[in-house]
Amino acid sequence: MASHSHVLDVKDLTKSYGDHVVVSNFSLTVRKGEAVALTGRNGAGKSTVLRCLVGADRPTSGTIEVLGSKVSETNPEFRRNVATVIDDLDFFPDLSVVEHLDLLARAHGLAEADELVDEVLEEVQLVPQSGQLPGTLSSGQRRRLALATAFVRPRKLLVLDEPEARLDVEGVAWLGERLKAEMKQGLAIVMASHEPALVEAIGARSVELGGRRG
Numbered sequence: 001m002a003s004h005s006h007v008l009d010v011k012d013l014t015k016s017y018g019d020h021v022v023v024s025n026f027s028l029t030v031r032k033g034e035a036v037a038l039t040g041r042n043g044a045g046k047s048t049v050l051r052c053l054v055g056a057d058r059p060t061s062g063t064i065e066v067l068g069s070k071v072s073e074t075n076p077e078f079r080r081n082v083a084t085v086i087d088d089l090d091f092f093p094d095l096s097v098v099e100h101l102d103l104l105a106r107a108h109g110l111a112e113a114d115e116l117v118d119e120v121l122e123e124v125q126l127v128p129q130s131g132q133l134p135g136t137l138s139s140g141q142r143r144r145l146a147l148a149t150a151f152v153r154p155r156k157l158l159v160l161d162e163p164e165a166r167l168d169v170e171g172v173a174w175l176g177e178r179l180k181a182e183m184k185q186g187l188a189i190v191m192a193s194h195e196p197a198l199v200e201a202i203g204a205r206s207v208e209l210g211g212r213r214g
């Protein structure tokens with residue numbers, strides 16, 4: 001698998017909802033250590049592309065491969081390679097912050113899960129909230145928890161939908177530094193973003209989506 005030069009290879013992705021063509025013949029390749037920012041107005045199709053990349057939605061036509069494997073939410077190898085934060089509402093209501101991170105780190109069989117969870121909790125500044133349930137967190141804290149879930153699991157491609165949303169200024173700066181460090185380790189990133197400062201901070205290649213209105 002290490003021989004694949006592209007981490008992500010999207011060819012001629014088209015996605016329609018009924019008669020509404022949201023994304024038309026979209027192609028993209030992303031290499032190891034590279035970041036791509038999907039930009040474009042509200043409704044341009046950014047989230048639609050991201051959902052297709054992670055297997056949460058199916059393309060109408062076209063192909064998507066991650067390290068040479070077709071996208072499949074049920075393929076363990078695909079899930080080991082792709083970490084995603086496209087929705088921060090998907091938490092178990094009765095598991096605390098630390099329990100969410102523990103569960104993920106252990107489920108993915110990461111070595112030294114306890115240490116990793118402690119480090120990530122510290123980094124996202126949720127140590128004081130570690131025993132709280134997701135429903136009792138502020139919206140920015142929930143976003144930090146969502147980001148933390150991506151950092152306690154294996155990943156070669158990170159897919160993020162507006163990761164800056166609801167983060168304070170300091171949080172956006174932290175995220176930029178964290179993503180840059182991940183890229184140095186070889187992580188490929190695809191994100192949708194409305195925050196030029198973040199796109200610039202990580203040196204992401206901008207790809208504008210321009211679907212028609214309506």
Ligand SMILES: Nc1ncnc2c1ncn2[C@@H]1O[C@H](COP(=O)(O)OP(=O)(O)OP(=O)(O)O)[C@@H](O)[C@H]1O
Pocket residue numbers: 017022040041042043044045046047048049192214
């Ligand atoms: N399940 C669906 N059924 C019908 N139309 C949909 C569905 N999901 C998305 N769309 C439509 O697809 C278009 C693209 O939506 P998408 O969420 O991908 O845009 P976006 O670029 O991420 O926008 P934003 O910047 O507002 O997040 C919109 O016109 C939206 O209404």
